[in-house]
Amino acid sequence: MKALHFLPITLLSIISCMSIIACSNDDSNKKNDEVITITPLGNSQRYFDNGLTFTSQSGSENIEFTCNGDWNVSVANTIGGETWCTVTPANGKAGEGGFTVNIVENKGYDDRNVTLTLTVGNIKKTIVVTQKQKDAILLTANKYELDNKGGKINLEVKTNVNYTVTINETDKKWIKQVGSNTRALSSSTLTFDISPNEEYEKREGVIYITNGELTETVHVYQASGGVVMLTKNEYFISDKEQTIAVDIKSNFNFEVKMPNVDWISIAPSTKSMSSHTLYYIISPNEEYDSRESEIIFYDKSNVKLADTLKIIQAQKDAIIISKKEYEVNSKENT
Structure with a gap:
């Protein structure tokens, strides 16, 4: 019968303990269910929304925020492993915090970008950092x-x-x-x-x-357009004495190289005539062979600028027999 008297007390104790445990679990769940927040401050909000852009020069920018947990920020790996963007500090405690984004000069001719990730608990926020190319x-x-x-x-x-x-x-x-x-x-x-x-x-x-x-x-x-040009490069003349007129096109004062022959001479009147029309006297050809010679017109400062006049004179007209008598025997001969 005594055992029956203690039953209500035992049940009451068990219920009381269960109530205490339940209250304890409720407090724990409330703590675990606290919402993690990251709130950008000032101008930093637009960096999280639109990214952060730098010129090609080196520079830095501060990112500020509040959060209700410990935080850390990381920089994604870049192509080629180049480290041109760094952050300091890389972590901090709950409350107001911030870090500085540092950029080195971009000496390349292309834009470059990298992503920063801010982490608080299981919450992440990213900022895309872009640096403009070097203009060139x-x-x-x-x-x-x-x-x-x-x-x-x-x-x-x-x-x-x-x-x-x-x-x-x-x-x-x-x-x-x-x-x-x-x-x-x-x-x-x-x-x-x-x-x-x-x-x-x-x-x-x-x-x-x-x-x-x-x-x-x-x-x-x-290069210069020095021009010396003869309107006619060859003269075919008879064996008789005559004077020929040579027309020259040139945009500089040219020199004349006469041939070392005695049958071509400069006409005395040339000096009073046009400098681009020259006259030459050709003596009669008393020989029985034709003859030829050349007169060269050139630039004294550049001998590559030149033109050549060829004069060909016919031989003296004649019928010449090399042997006037032939003695032949009675046999057939040529």
């Missing part, structure tokens, strides 16, 4: 040399900026671009027509490739 205009050549005949030159331009092409005003009469004057971001080939140089002096032209801040200069050198 690269030319395959900055000097072209052409002969006086002219022609086309092809200039390859590699760039990551918009640019325009400008030719010196004084050079536009002999350097002309083929196609549009403006190019977009790309690698392209520009073509220019170079006119023949009909002047005696060599000439130099300048082409500018620019975006307003960056400018590359291309020099075009063209």
